[in-house]
Amino acid sequence: MTYARRLADLTASRGRLCVGIDPMPSVLDAWGLPHDVAGLERCARGIVEVLGPEIAVFKPQSAFFEAFGSPGIAVLERVLADIHAAGALSILDVKRGDIGSSMAGYAAAFLGDGAPLWADAITLSPYLGVGALRPAIDAAVSGGQGVYVLARTSNPDGAAVQLADTGAGTVAQHVVDAARELNPLVDGAVGLVVGATHHHLGCDLTGFNGSILVPGIGAQGGSVAELGAVFGDAVARVLPTASRDVIGHGADALLERARNLVTQVVNLPVQRKNY
Ligand SMILES: O=c1ccn([C@@H]2O[C@H](COP(=O)(O)O)[C@@H](O)[C@H]2O)c(=O)[nH]1
Numbered sequence: 001m002t003y004a005r006r007l008a009d010l011t012a013s014r015g016r017l018c019v020g021i022d023p024m025p026s027v028l029d030a031w032g033l034p035h036d037v038a039g040l041e042r043c044a045r046g047i048v049e050v051l052g053p054e055i056a057v058f059k060p061q062s063a064f065f066e067a068f069g070s071p072g073i074a075v076l077e078r079v080l081a082d083i084h085a086a087g088a089l090s091i092l093d094v095k096r097g098d099i100g101s102s103m104a105g106y107a108a109a110f111l112g113d114g115a116p117l118w119a120d121a122i123t124l125s126p127y128l129g130v131g132a133l134r135p136a137i138d139a140a141v142s143g144g145q146g147v148y149v150l151a152r153t154s155n156p157d158g159a160a161v162q163l164a165d166t167g168a169g170t171v172a173q174h175v176v177d178a179a180r181e182l183n184p185l186v187d188g189a190v191g192l193v194v195g196a197t198h199h200h201l202g203c204d205l206t207g208f209n210g211s212i213l214v215p216g217i218g219a220q221g222g223s224v225a226e227l228g229a230v231f232g233d234a235v236a237r238v239l240p241t242a243s244r245d246v247i248g249h250g251a252d253a254l255l256e257r258a259r260n261l262v263t264q265v266v267n268l269p270v271q272r273k274n275y
Contacts, residue, residue, distance in 0.1 A: 003121055003146030004188035007057070007211055010089055011239070012270075014056035015262040018091060018213065020243025021047050021060040021079065030250045037071045040064070044079045047247055050254050052086025055262070059213075059241055060119075062094040073117070080119055089120040091148065091213065091241075097125030100135050107139035121146035123193060123213075127161075130178040137186055146189045146211070151175040152203055154195025154216030163202045172203040180208045196222025196240065198230060205234035214238045217261070218245020224264040236269045 023043040025035050031046070033039035044065075048058065060083075065076035076092075083090040096106045109115060110122045121140070124133050124147050133149065140147050152162050152172040162172040169177075179190045188210050194201060196216035205212065212231070216222035217240050228235050246257045 002144055002187040002189065003140070004211065006120070007089060010056045014054060016239055016265045016268065017055060017258070017262050018057035018059050018239050018241035019047070019051055019055050019246050019258055020215070020241055021058055021247065022243040023064045027244065027248050030248055037068050037075060040068060040072060041075045041078070044075060045082055046251060047254065048079060048082040048086055051258050052082065052088055055088060055258060057089045057091060057239065058083050059091040059093050061243070062092060077117060080117065091121045091123065092117065092119035093123045095123045095125045095150065096136070097128050097133065099128060100132050103133060104135040107136040111136060111139035111145050112143040119145070121148060121191065123148045123150065125150050126175050130175060137182065137190060140189045141186045146191055148191040148193050148213045149175060149179055151192045152194045152198065152201055154197045154220050154222065170202050176203045176205060176208055179210060183210050196227060201230060205231065208234065208237070210237070212238045214240045217242040219243070219248065224261065224268070227268065238268065240265055
């Protein structure tokens with residue numbers, strides 16, 4: 001079954017929320033855990049243990065696992081396995097992007113049967129060109145997995161690059177258009193990353209039929225309530241994601257904060273067409 005289909009089915013039953021797993025030092029502090037691999041593992045796997053049965057999607061941030069070297073990567077492998085065992089989906093936030101030959105190497109790490117860091121989807125950076133991502137996109141399609149390509153990121157610094165004018169619209173628009181054209185050919189495996197922090201997106205999402213991962217809820221100032229006004233009809237395709245807002249207040253607050261956000265996203269319109 002395609003990633004798009006699995007995502008639609010699971011979010012229909014569990015709600016359209018993605019919880020970020022960013023076990024950064026401040027989060028470990030809030031959980032009363034040490035800044036070491038043991039603390040990392042208790043926090044990250046503790047999140048999945050509590051929320052795994054009821055949240056649809058988790059987004060582990062690879063940076064906080066890589067920060068501990070190979071023992072941290074081993075924890076990430078276990079976290080990805082935990083998410084799968086809980087019946088949830090994983091979007092591994094690795095933001096990879098390189099020339100085609102190297103993209104094939106990254107694909108082998110994350111996509112396709114037997115990939116050591118197998119995830120339901122990964123994030124990709126299009127700075128070397130959307131076409132350069134094709135080996136990863138093709139591997140995702142073969143494995144029934146997905147990719148999310150950065151289009152309009154949530155951070156203020158992104159604007160200088162993503163809103164630059166190509167002569168045919170913004171850079172972000174170029175990425176959106178490329179993803180829209182690709183999707184009918186690749187089972188809708190290509191999603192986009194568009195932040196929740198903007199009043200004006202600087203790109204038109206009309207006609208894009210993939211999933212839109214929307215980070216920036218909570219800690220970065222974005223809110224679920226504002227998504228309808230900013231995304232227009234495309235709000236039906238958003239997958240809002242929050243990390244610190246859910247996991248950054250200690251283990252005891254985890255379930256209540258996640259459920260509160262699920263209640264908010266339940267009022268968003270749903271997508272009309274799936275691949
Ligand atoms: O445009 C982007 C793309 C990715 N991110 C990532 O999402 C989380 C956000 O964490 P919060 O605690 O909810 O702010 C983090 O892993 C970022 O690297 C993003 O914020 N914006």
